[in-house]
Amino acid sequence: MIDRLWDFSDPAASEERFREAADDDTHPAHVRAVMATQLARALGIQGRGAQALAVLDGVVSADSPSGDPERDVAEVRARVAIERGRILAATDRRAEAVPELTRGVREAALAASPFLVLDALHMLALNDAGHEEEWAAEGFDVLDGSRDPRVLRWGVALHNNLGWTMHDSGRAEAALTQFEEAVEAADRYGTAEQQHVARWSVARCLRTLGRTDEALELQRELARARPDDPYVQAELAALTGEEPTIEA
Structure with missing residues (x-):
């Protein structure tokens, strides 16, 4: 669903689609939270970092339904951390971005999502000066264990x-x-x-x-x-x- 809603060449249109999806009560709470993280990303791409961080804060402050599987909860935490790190890195706050992205790796692993693990690792390899090759090597290890073309x-x-x-x-x-x-x-x-x-x-x-x-x-x-x-x-x-x- 995420790939279908994204158009990175038109983040404003993507923003509207993700905003609508995040507000759609027919979606489970977990899906709405995931859509909100992508809304934040679309805002960040447009240079609206403060608004993007506020959206992520809203996701964090919302209570997860007690019946949500732990993997779903971990996925939301991973996406929040990754998008927060991405926004901080884009605004030259790399020292703050690195711990968020590191948290994203851990939470993505708990969510059993190699795709998100690699998203966080590739951002760390771009932003953690002096450790680029270490993070890339971790990413290559993850790739070696996957056969999913989207992950690869x-x-x-x-x-x-x-x-x-x-x-x-x-x-x-x-x-x-x-x-x-x-x-x-x-x-x-x-x-x-x-x-x-x-x-x-x-x-x-x-x-x-x-x-x-x-x-x-x-x-x-x-x-x-x-x-x-x-x-x-x-x-x-x-x-x-x-x-x-x-x-x-």
Whole structure:
């Protein structure tokens, strides 16, 4: 249900759908609480962090029905912690975000939800400076135990994000391996957007490594598919010496 209601390219419309679902009394209390956490996420994406945190506070303050299974209760706690951490991280409050996301990992494990465990771990790998590789490694362990394509899709983000951590710390060879793993995961389980971004990252890393002919070939391939992509065009310009990249 969550995937059906989300449109990350239009968070305002997603907000309205999740608000309606969270207020729908025909849904069980657990489902309404889950919908409210996604309402908070939609608000956060729109830069309305204070409102988003208030929604999450409302979920926490609401009493869970005594008959709710423990897994359902743990799922709601996990989602609240993850979304709170996501919002805090987006507003440069990473020191506050990390304990929330760590709590999200624990609660997601209690809820027996590998998908949510990986969501929390990938956020930790992005925001817990100095521990990125440790959190990513935990994520890879979770992936190794799953056969669910929706869960395995997290491999795209984990490998891509770890690749950028390595790239930006001067380890481009190791980064390339991660970017190539992201391409493999994207081709098997990811979306068209993830496949595109993963290949762009490979090409960008090839440029760092001085393998410009390979990088140019790959960027031209991406440009044929998406001629208006500004990041692809910026890389083509950098590789042909026409103008600085977006990063410059």
